[in-house]
Amino acid sequence: MNQRIREMREILAKVPKVQLGFFPTPLQRLDRLSEKLGVEILLKRDDLSGISQFGGNKIRKLEYLMADALKEEADTVITYGASQSNHAMQTVTACRRLGLHPVLYLTDLIGSDEENPSGNLLLDRILGAEIHLEQPGTGDMMEAEERIREKVKVRIETLKGEGRTCYEIPMGGANAIGSLGFLEAYLELTEDLLRKGQVADYLYHATGTGGTLAGLMAGKTLIQSKTEIVSIGVGIGGEEYKGKVVALSNGAIELLGRKERVLEEDLSVMETYYGEGYEVPSAKGSRAIRLLAETEGILLDPVYTAKAFSGMLDHIEKGIIEKGSRVVFWHTGGATALFAEKKILGDIY
Ligand SMILES: Cc1ncc(COP(=O)(O)O)c(C=O)c1O
Structure with missing residues (x-):
């Protein structure tokens, strides 16, 4: 062994x-x-x-994912999750540690109070992430992710226009x-x-x-x-x-x-x-x-x-x-x- x-x-x-x-x-x-x-x-x-x-657990995944982002010379990292996503919050901390811009697309499954965020959403705010809170609609998380993907494409184009290089991490870093x-x-x-x-x-x-x-x-x-x-x-x-x-x-x-x-x-x-x-x-x-x-x-x-x-x-x-x-x-x-x-x-x- x-x-x-x-x-x-x-x-x-x-x-x-x-x-x-x-x-x-x-x-x-x-x-x-x-x-x-x-x-x-x-x-x-x-x-x-x-x-x-x-x-x-996401920090272990992020050690490899962020190395890949740096290899790609990214300065912006985009990821997904629910509004209380642990993965999203940990990705933001990793971005901050490495000096990258964190962008989150979060599906609001529970109806967050945006004025008084709590849990991970509060931490995402304190860490200064760019947060896009999206409604789930009638589908599940995966369906919502597909729909959100379209919005992300547009955002990536805008960021590119500002001279940024984006790196996408799937939900959960999976x-x-x-x-x-x-x-x-x-x-x-x-x-x-x-x-x-x-x-x-x-x-x-x-x-x-x-x-x-x-x-x-x-x-x-x-x-x-x-x-x-x-x-x-x-x-x-x-x-x-x-x-x-x-x-x-x-x-x-x-x-x-x-x-x-x-x-x-x-x-x-x-x-x-x-x-x-x-x-x-x-x-x-x-x-x-x-x-x-x-x-x-x-x-x-x-x-x-x-x-x-x-x-x-x-x-x-x-x-x-x-x-x-x-x-x-x-x-x-x-x-x-x-x-x-x-x-x-x-x-x-
Ligand atoms: C606390 C916690 N445990 C377990 C998991 C599951 O890990 P995975 O998504 O890699 O299956 C997650 C994922 O978000 C998590 O936040």
Whole structure:
């Protein structure tokens, strides 16, 4: 295993990357919760990744994406998301760190109060991003993104006319280049564990646009790790979801010039824990937030990590995760949603 990790590290080192976050992030044993549940739970703290105090999983992707933007000599970065997008907020911090102009096209799924923004929208404002708040219409996020794309084309033309060079990052930073960040993250986790002479039986995490999962699967496949990755969907992934993730995984592997491939049947995606929809809190998620807060003093977010954590707790309760197993839960950040619209938080106290 060590040899394979070393080999991958050498290959990755040749890919352009900018240093944005604080890595490796801590791998923290949850002593009290582990004792309570009879399973060893380790938390991979990407919520502490930086750049700002409000970290998250996108910083890893952005280290590769921003390097690509700089290679293209971009001075403006355009990206997409919901009005409370963690990805958008983290992209703005990365732009500020590198002196680039951040442009956001945000779909307002929850009806934001533009006069009194909260959560990530407030942070985007404080960070001085150029914000275009768009209405969702009747469609879902993906449909809205298509519609917005047309507006972006016009904006890019204007920016070009002002002498600017634009670089576009897809929603969630979900492309092959971004997925390299989580390919590397899988190596990092394996190294964290190996230093303690450990391996993980399971790895649980929230999956949305799929770039995190794609990178993790690519990393796992390249180093032939046996850890079972269980991905909890935070929205309806649909029939094409696995195919999309596999394309991202294999795109990342190809960028490294390797021949290994991830297959759809390698993925384990659970779509039973997202509740009523994206940004709609679930009762199980709220309980998960309270449980982790009250046993360990650590905060989850209602949109992603709470739903994923509730899936892991359910699997422990049902014995799908056997007693005595070692489980890593990837804390992908997002706790700024605790300070967003009450609709997103739900009845939590
Ligand atoms: C806090 C948090 N967790 C998990 C995810 C899911 O990551 P991905 O979009 O790479 O699937 C996101 C994505 O926005 C997120 O903000």
